[in-house]
Amino acid sequence: MPLAGKSLAERLVEQFLGAGVDEVVIVAGERGDMFQTEFEARETVSVVETDAESYGAAILEADPSEGFACATGDIYVSDGEIRRAVESLQDGQMSVLAEPSDRDRGFGFLKLGEQELLDSASQQTNETKPLISTGVCGLKPGFLQSLEKSDGNLINALDVAAQSSDVNVEMVRGVYTRVDSPENMFEAGNEVRRNLTGRISKDASIHDTAHVSDEAVIRAGAEVGPNATVLGQSYIGEETEIGAGTIVENSSIHSGTQALNADVRRSAVWEDAVLDPETSVERSIVCEESVVRSGTSITQSFIGPRSHIEVNNSIRGVKFVPDARTDLSEISK
Template sequence: MQAVILAAGEGTRMRPLTESTPKPMLPVADRPLVAHTVDAAVDAGVTDLVLVVGYEAEEVRGYFGDEYRGVPVDYAVQEEQLGTAHAVRSAREHLEGAFIVLNGDDLYDDESVAELVEAGERGPVVGTYRVDDPTSYGVFELEDDVVTGIVEKPADPPSDLVNVGAYVFPAEARDWLDVEMSERGEYEITDVLARVIDERSVGTVEVDRWLGCGRPWELLEANEWKIGELDRRIDGEVRGDAELRGDVVVEAGATVEHGVVIEGPVLVRAGAEIGPNAYVRGATLLGEDTHVGHGVEIKNSVVRAGSAVPHVSYVGDSVLGKDVNFGAGTQVANLRHDDATVSHTVKGERVSTGRRKFGVVAGDGVKTGINTSINPGVTLSTGAVSRPGESVTRDR
């Protein structure tokens, strides 16, 4: 079976993190987001990979190459992002038999992907996920465990099984991709699914774990999941009385100085330097060549490659882009005084993150002056700066 992985999107709801990085290539634990889905497909035994690329396509090509883990890789270019059916249609020339379609910016547990591939060898299937409130999703209609339809965001859901963007289509579906544009102005894969439902009996595989990763706090969730699956491994240099507790991974080429305490799950990538006397905890990713200095505490955060938090600072529940530099004494607040959930700006609108604790989202190249304080839920756009002693209470 072939696997079509949709990885063409920019991810505007992830801005500023995606201004120079396509959303599927944002870091989740020890690899890009999309690589987790590709690895699951390879482990499930797919024979070919077709990656649909678009925004910053060369970054995706550079990572996967022409062959990935022994499986040949083809690329289909989606010049404009005009919907999921349009994305799969751009891969049509590469398709020969039955094929599985997976979202490159979603996470699925590996066992469920394997079950989808196995079930798909017997006929068309869709991935489903059970939720308490399906009204914000595409919801499947079923009769005797066979899919009879799908309803988008229904007020009265026909089931609690929602669409997770995972489909196994028969070979004939290659010719059914020329659907009409929807009212949203996109070519929808669910319209292709409707044709498959008319022509064939479509089964279901209930996915054990799934996460749609579209907004910055969901990138934290994704890292909480995948860093939490890592086993302890210390390949880098750990000096003196540094204390590493639990499932901590220190890659070769990383350095942990005297007096540092790390409480897993934490991943320290190659070239990173921590300490002396720093405290790192709670599903934190410290990317390649990052620097965490004296007296710094970092908790449950993603710090991307080349960034530095050098002196006596606190960063909690935050995402820092590449080459960020926080001046000495920078303090990130991640908790509201009223204990309400923290809101964050997504495409110009304030949206609840659903999280009681959420700090700052800093784009690439952000620099803060010494003793800067930053309110919960603030976005610092690419290249933004603060003055020494400044309190940053709004997006910049």
């Protein structure tokens, strides 16, 4: 999944390497070949393909021989949170980052009761309700024995270790989002765009009559046509065509996509997609290589990869599977 030109996996790899990790191991399931291709040029990244059915089982498959930091592959998190997990190991202490359970966006409850926790102000506080693990941890090889005893259940193993003070539980200080829904994808995209540098490439082509916000990011090879408007913290990727009259507001349009007199607001359009004239996309995700024909309106929907949406559809609250080619005009209007 791309966020402003980079996949979630690539962002996590760069965060770990930037925090001082020597080697990154990606534990992948049935899409392992995709990761092999994406990272084959990186000597510090290796991919282990496995049928592990849980995060804990995946850690066991990686079989680290030294202290290691880890995270699930479906999150967007601040650089500082990854760095804290790495630094805790450098200080000789295991750690797990957690959020209050009312945030309800982690992957498992930590049943810690009255344990003293380290809050965002680095002061100790009593937390009586369960916490949710973010999956960002700094762990030692010895922890693998506890994980094996828990049958690969990471949450149970962390609970045991935390209650015996072997693992510090620290509250998230920066940004953490589990990217498991269109809404969370958009939230993560907002955070990424907010922190991008190098706003407008000198190799981008912007027509004299186009309007581009000072907050927008436009990459090399992109074309912004006559009377097109790029508003707010929008991202326009490499070799993207923003056609005449197109409006892009607080959205990401990824590399190779054509938006031809389209209206895109608070959305993400992935690589090599086509939005025909008079299409509207709002608060939605349109995945790679999808085609949306003229006169179609898409709102609060997830359009899977390589989908083909025929003319004059009105789609709201729909999730398309990959390669969908059904004309939904009979059921969506």
